[in-house]
Amino acid sequence: MRLWSSMDSDxxxxxxxxxxFNGHFSFTTLGVSLDESYTNMKSGVYTFRAHGTIYRxxxxxxxxxxxxxxxxxxxxxxxGLTHRKAATEQLDQDVVKKLVDILRENPYSQQxxxxxxxxxxxxxxxxxxxxxxxLDQRKYNRPLSSEVAAxxxxxxxxxxxxxxxxxxxxxxxxxxxxxxxxxxxxxxxYPLFYPRGELGWHPKxxxxxxxxxxxQQP
Numbered sequence: 106m107r108l109w110s111s112m113d114s115d116x117x118x119x120x121x122x123x124x125x126f127n128g129h130f131s132f133t134t135l136g137v138s139l140d141e142s143y144t145n146m147k148s149g150v151y152t153f154r155a156h157g158t159i160y161r162x163x164x165x166x167x168x169x170x171x172x173x174x175x176x177x178x179x180x181x182x183x184x185g186l187t188h189r190k191a192a193t194e195q196l197d198q199d200v201v202k203k204l205v206d207i208l209r210e211n212p213y214s215q216q217x218x219x220x221x222x223x224x225x226x227x228x229x230x231x232x233x234x235x236x237x238x239x240l241d242q243r244k245y246n247r248p249l250s251s252e253v254a255a256x257x258x259x260x261x262x263x264x265x266x267x268x269x270x271x272x273x274x275x276x277x278x279x280x281x282x283x284x285x286x287x288x289x290x291x292x293x294x295y296p297l298f299y300p301r302g303e304l305g306w307h308p309k310x311x312x313x314x315x316x317x318x319x320x321q322q323p
Contacts, residue, residue, distance in 0.1 A: 108120075108200070108203070115197060115199060115200050115203070118196075118197050118200055119200050122196060123297070125196070126196070126200075126204065126297060127295060127296070127297050127298075129177075129189075129192060129193060130204060130208065130296050130297060131174055131293070131294055131295070131296060132163060132174060132175045132178075132213055132217075132293040132294070132296065133161040133162060133163050133174065133175075133283065133293050133294045134161070134162050134163075134164065134174055134280075135159070135161065135162075136159070136160045136161065136162045136282070137155045137158075137159045137160070138155065138156045138157045138158070139153070139154065139155065139156060140154040140155070140156040160282050160283075160285070161282065161283050161285075161290060161293070161294045162280040162281065162282055162283070163175060163234065163271060163273065163280070163281050163283060163293065164176075164273070164278065164279070164280045164281075165273045165274045165275070165277050165278055165279045165280070165281075166179075166227060166232075166273060166274075166275055167227075167274065167275060167276055167277045167278040168227070168228070168275075168276070172188050173192065175217060175273075176217075177189060177192070178213075178214050178217035178218055179217060179218065179220045179221045179224045180221060180224070181205055181208075181209075181214065181218050181221070182218055182221050183221075186198075186201065186202065186205060189201055189205065204297070207300055208296060208300060210300070210301060211292075211296060211300055211301060211302050212247075212248050212249060212250035212252070212253045212254070212301075212302040213250075213253055213254060213292070213293065213296075213302055214296075215250040216232070216250045216253070216254040216255075216256060217232070217254075219256060220232075220256060227275030227276075228275050228276040229258050229259045229260075229275065229276075230256060230257075230258060230259075230274075230275040231256070231257050231258070231259060231272055231273065231274055231275070232254055232255070232256055232272070232273040233254060233255045233256075233257070233266060233267055233270045233271070233272050233273075234253070234254050234270060234271045234272075234273070234283075234289065234293075235252060235253050235254060235255075235267040235269070235270055235289065236267075236269045236270060236271060236283065236284070236287040236289055237267055237268050237269035237270075247301050247302070247303065248301075248302045248303070248304070253289065253292075253302055255267065269287075271283065286306075286307060286308055287307065288304035288305055288306070288307035289304070289305075290305055290306075291304070291305020291306060292304065292305055309321070
């Protein structure tokens with residue numbers, strides 16, 4: 106909250122670079138089809154104009170991929186934060202370290218950091234991201250790491266723990282889109298707004314002055 110609201114120098118640096126910070130710590134990547142007639146420097150003012158849908162992808166962590174986004178969390182127990190530094194050289198490293206420390210309580214971060222000990226041998230590992238929302242939404246409920254994701258090894262009985270899931274693999278580099286109505290879409294895409302992995306918008310989100318039985322109806 107101090108980083109968001111105070112006038113300290115590190116807070117101003119954080120807010121001045123908030124788009125980069127969120128993109129760096131996001132578990133997902135932005136996907137968009139650009140209108141090439143506008144998004145060029147050939148004539149006029151460069152304009153970022155999307156043609157169609159803007160979406161969010163989450164990537165597997167195969168051997169040919171370089172550490173970024175979700176994979177950087179594998180290395181966050183490294184005291185030197187070497188991989189973070191390499192990607193944020195132009196930013197205040199004290200702020201980067203503060204954000205790493207804040208996100209240590211993030212349930213996604215907790216799960217992904219546990220793969221750090223196996224990052225040199227990830228071929229058999231799988232990550233299941235829970236895209237179903239069955240937490241009790243009638244009260245504030247911080248998700249547990251075991252509720253948002255599961256890590257398992259090929260051939261074990263931990264597979265298919267969640268009814269709705271995205272499975273990421275350590276032996277390929279596939280990318281998967283997260284549906285915008287999944288409660289996990291917001292915390293995976295905007296972790297600095299949801300530092301504890303709180304659910305974002307989803308179809309069962311309770312409405313003000315609407316009884317819970319009505320919310321549960323189709």
